Structure formats: structure tokens, C-alpha cells
Amino acid sequence: MSYQNALVLQDLPEGKPVRVPIGDTDILLIRNGESVNAFQAKCPHSGAPLEEGAICEGKLICPWHKANFDISDGHLCEPLALSDLQRYPVNIENGMVQVEPEALPPLYRFSADREEPVFVVLGTGAAGSAAAWTLRREGFKGRLVLVDRETEAPYDRTVLTKFVPAGKMTIDEVPSVLDDDFFDVAERKQGDVEQLDTQAQTLRFADGSTLRYDKLLIATGGIPQRPDLEGKVLFGVHVLRSLEQAETLLNEVDSSKKLVIIGNNFISTELASALRSRDIDVQIITRSPLPFEKQFGEELARYFRRLHEENGVRFVEGEPDKLEGADGKVNGVRLKSGVTVAADVVLLATGVAPGTDFIHDIPLRDDGSLTATETLEVARNVWAAGDIVSYPVASGYQRIEHWRVAQQQGRISAKNMLEKTEPFNRVPFFWTAQFGTRYEYLGHASEWDDYTLLGSLEDKTFVALYGQKGQLAALASCGMYTFTAEMIRRMQHPLSVDEAASLAQKALDEKR
Numbered sequence: 413m414s415y416q417n418a419l420v421l422q423d424l425p426e427g428k429p430v431r432v433p434i435g436d437t438d439i440l441l442i443r444n445g446e447s448v449n450a451f452q453a454k455c456p457h458s459g460a461p462l463e464e465g466a467i468c469e470g471k472l473i474c475p476w477h478k479a480n481f482d483i484s485d486g487h488l489c490e491p492l493a494l495s496d497l498q499r500y501p502v503n504i505e506n507g508m509v510q511v512e513p514e515a516l517p518p519l520y521r522f523s524a525d526r527e528e529p530v531f532v533v534l535g536t537g538a539a540g541s542a543a544a545w546t547l548r549r550e551g552f553k554g555r556l557v558l559v560d561r562e563t564e565a566p567y568d569r570t571v572l573t574k575f576v577p578a579g580k581m582t583i584d585e586v587p588s589v590l591d592d593d594f595f596d597v598a599e600r601k602q603g604d605v606e607q608l609d610t611q612a613q614t615l616r617f618a619d620g621s622t623l624r625y626d627k628l629l630i631a632t633g634g635i636p637q638r639p640d641l642e643g644k645v646l647f648g649v650h651v652l653r654s655l656e657q658a659e660t661l662l663n664e665v666d667s668s669k670k671l672v673i674i675g676n677n678f679i680s681t682e683l684a685s686a687l688r689s690r691d692i693d694v695q696i697i698t699r700s701p702l703p704f705e706k707q708f709g710e711e712l713a714r715y716f717r718r719l720h721e722e723n724g725v726r727f728v729e730g731e732p733d734k735l736e737g738a739d740g741k742v743n744g745v746r747l748k749s750g751v752t753v754a755a756d757v758v759l760l761a762t763g764v765a766p767g768t769d770f771i772h773d774i775p776l777r778d779d780g781s782l783t784a785t786e787t788l789e790v791a792r793n794v795w796a797a798g799d800i801v802s803y804p805v806a807s808g809y810q811r812i813e814h815w816r817v818a819q820q821q822g823r824i825s826a827k828n829m830l831e832k833t834e835p836f837n838r839v840p841f842f843w844t845a846q847f848g849t850r851y852e853y854l855g856h857a858s859e860w861d862d863y864t865l866l867g868s869l870e871d872k873t874f875v876a877l878y879g880q881k882g883q884l885a886a887l888a889s890c891g892m893y894t895f896t897a898e899m900i901r902r903m904q905h906p907l908s909v910d911e912a913a914s915l916a917q918k919a920l921d922e923k924r
Contacts, residue, residue, distance in 0.1 A: 634764030
């Protein structure tokens with residue numbers, strides 16, 4: 413081995429990741445007493461600089477999307493990444509940390525050598541892909557079949573409202589969630605499932621074919637809803653979930669240079685933000701004047717409204733009555749007030765419903781979701797994850813439509829398909845990109861009796877705390893990615909609002 417000097421051991425702080433160049437490779441060093449581990453310096457998910465992450469409870473947490481890796485060997489503990497960290501040999505000689513720039517072999521190599529049992533993952537979005545990867549990573553060697561209605565799946569849907577409409581990524585460049593070589597150890601089946609028979613443990617497809625399973629994960633995600641409006645099927649009226657839908661929508665937007673969006677949610681505002689960077693005219697028709705008020709409260713909601721208006725997004729307050737058109741093509745949105753908003757291209761960003769219409773022998777909740785146990789089981793030998801599942805929390809049942817939550821649920825479901833009996837009790841996390849800036853939200857607060865804003869909205873460096881009965885329920889933040897990387901672990905345990913405020917203020921002071 414050709415070790416190269418990296419750093420004097422006494423200059424390497426305890427419990428803080430440090431990036432060093434070794435030849436042409438950047439390496440991340442983590443010290444634990446007199447020993448040092450070396451890993452790849454960028455997160456395998458999207459290249460985040462891991463030296464800006466946090467180390468908490470023996471885990472290295474990515475600053476951007478909060479993937480967790482064990483600092484002892486780099487194995488993945490929590491997504492978004494679906495990969496262990498690359499490791500590098502380390503030698504300490506005469507107080508000098510030395511690193512071999514050629515990576516060690518992977519921690520684990522996937523393999524499949526049996527035809528039974530048959531595990532089926534229905535849906536290969538965030539939850540399904542994470543489950544499939546986890547099944548193989550946890551040692552499942554039977555037959556693994558991934559089923560999806562889309563031929564292009566699995567891919568990262570989050571970029572369809574961020575990087576693709578901003579022109580930073582083409583449709584052809586949308587990344588796959590799973591590496592191509594993963595399908596050396598898994599089967600891919602494309603088709604529409606028409607019926608699930610849990611007694612016979614069989615899926616029936618629209619073409620008449622069937623697939624029997626020993627264990628099944630349902631991860632069919634949310635289906636965009638077209639509200640009951642006259643004209644909703646006119647040419648030029650769109651919903652957005654798939655690659656195909658994104659490509660069709662953006663081709664029309666590129667032609668007209670205009671878009672009218674019905675709905676004031678994260679999908680609509682992210683898309684508006686991305687399109688305004690290319691000077692596309694964007695109007696948002698909304699019943700409520702303030703975006704994200706339910707999630708963030710009035711102060712932050714006013715901030716986001718102002719942010720969009722300052723960047724040229726126009727808001728039209730009112731309730732749509734119908735979509736007007738001529739010769740089969742949309743040309744306007746008529747509001748109940750009588751006002752008509754001219755429109756060549758319209759996006760219906762009016763929410764999603766759980767994709768569970770093929771399920772007839774498992775009870776569904778009023779919102780169409782499945783009721784899961786704490787281990788995400790919904791029937792004998794059937795688990796569910798992602799947008800379709802309501803899972804138990806202290807206050808009852810909760811359903812969250814976020815990419816990372818879906819991935820976490822996919823991983824937990826996979827472990828429980830392998831009889832690990834691990835409860836799903838993770839702190840929810842999501843992020844949104846608005847005009848080149850990432851905003852983060854940790855926890856979940858449907859209501860709160862205590863709200864504190866620390867830092868500066870104008871400087872895009874702040875932490876907003878949401879408390880309930882003295883305990884921290886959630887926090888929203890911007891520009892505090894190392895702090896939130898630490899908090900995602902701390903919030904796994906009860907934390908008072910006062911303690912959270914003290915930690916946040918300390919992190920803000922250190923940032924100045």
C-alpha cells in the first residue's frame with residue numbers, strides 16, 4: 413500500500429469530520445480517540461460535502477438530506493443515500509495520519525441464489541426503491557420482483573419540480589434511484605395491477621397475468637388529483653408526477669413561455685421558482701393567500717409569499733369555477749368571482765390521493781390510505797410504505813407525503829419483511845428549494861402553542877421553533893444545515909423548546 417500523509421493526529425479534532433486531499437481524491441477523516449476512519453468526502457446520494465455534516469450518537473449525518481452513516485465502518489443507517497460510504501485504509505505513524513488513496517472493497521456485495529421465497533415490491537418510487545435496496549443489503553437472497561406501471565422507474569421524482577424545470581437538468585439526465593447493476597440481483601416487471609388478493613397472495617395485472625408472492629410491500633405512492641372542474645381534460649391541462657408528464661408540461665411551457673398553476677403547495681411553488689429562473693411568466697391561483705401557512709405559520713408564510721412576488725410570481729386569489737377552452741384546448745381559468753385568468757398551459761397542483769384503488773380486501777381509511785401497525789404491516793405478509801400509509805403516533809394516526817419519510821418507511825418495512833420487528837418511529841424531515849435556497853423542516857406540528865423565530869429571514873439564516881406544551885414539535889430553518897443534521901438525531905428523543913432554542917442560538921452565533 414502507498415500511504416500518503418494526511419494530517420497530524422493532534423490537529424484532527426475529536427468527533428468532527430475533516431476533509432483532506434489525498435492525491436487527486438478528497439477524503440473525510442473522523443477521529444475517535446487514538447483511531448481514525450477515512451471515508452469518501454461526498455455523500456453518495458447527491459454529493460453533499462460531508463465535512464459540513466454533524467456527528468451525533470455515533471452517526472455521521474449528511475448536511476443536505478440527512479442520510480446517516482455509522483462512523484465505525486460507513487454503513488448506511490438512514491436514507492436518502494442508498495449506499496454505504498467508501499472506506500479507505502488508514503495508518504497512524506509517529507503521530508501522522510496516513511491514508512491509502514485506493515478505496516477498500518465494498519462492505520457488502522449483493523447476491524441472489526434462490527428462487528424462493530418470492531418478495532414483491534409494488535411501486536419503485538422512494539419507498540419501494542429503498543425497500544428493495546435494503547432487502548438485498550440485509551441479506552435477502554430469494555427472488556425479488558420490483559413492479560411498476562412506469563417503464564422508466566425507478567427515478568428521483570424530486571428533481572421534476574426543481575432542477576429539470578430550471579434547465580439545470582434534462583429529462584434524460586434525471587437520475588435513477590437504484591444503480592443499473594442492482595437489477596442483476598432483482599427482476600423488473602412493468603404493468604398495471606388491477607387486483608390484490610391477500611388470501612391467495614397474488615397480484616393480478618391488467619393484461620390478465622398474475623404474480624404470486626410470499627411477502628409483499630405496497631409502495632404505490634400518491635396519484636395527482638384532477639379536481640371536479642368542467643374542462644379538466646382540455647388539451648394543455650396537466651398534472652405532474654411522472655417523467656412523461658413533466659416532459660409534456662415543460663415542452664408546452666417552453667413554447668408558450670407562460671404557466672398558470674392552480675394550487676398553492678410545495679409542488680406549485682417549487683415549479684414556479686424554477687421556471688422564474690428562466691423568465692417564464694407564472695401565475696398561481698390560490699384559495700388561501702399565504703403559501704405553507706398550515707405547515708410554517710403566518711410569519712414564514714408571509715415571507716414565502718413576499719419572496720415569490722419579489723421574484724415575479726403573480727398570485728391570483730380566488731376559487732376556480734371551470735376551465736375554459738376552444739377547439740379542445742384550454743384558454744382560461746374562470747373563477748367563481750367571475751374573473752377569467754387567461755391561460756395557454758395549466759398545471760393542477762391540487763394534491764394527491766393514495767394509489768390504493770386496486771385494494772379491495774384490506775380496509776381503507778377515509779382518505780384512501782392503509783392503516784399500518786408500528787412495524788408498517790397492513791395484512792398478513794403485506795406491508796405498506798410512503799404516501800399510502802397511515803401509521804400510529806402518540807396522537808393517533810399520521811400520514812406524511814415526503815420523499816425521505818417514504819424512504820425510511822421502505823427501509824423499515826424491508827427489515828420487517830425479514831422478521832426484524834423494528835418499529836417506525838423516525839422524526840419526519842423534508843426540504844424545499846425556493847429561488848436557489850433550500851429550506852428545511854424537521855418534525856411534525858399540526859398545531860402549536862409556542863412559536864419562536866431566531867436569526868434573520870432577510871439573511872436566509874434562521875431557525876423557527878414550534879412547541880407544544882413545552883416540548884419541541886418541529887423546526888423550520890434555512891442556512892443551518894450542520895445544525896439540522898445534528899437536530900435530526902437529537903429530536904429522536906424528547907427535547908424541550910428552551911433546550912432547542914439554546915442549541916439554535918449557539919449555532920447561529922457560531923455562524924456569524
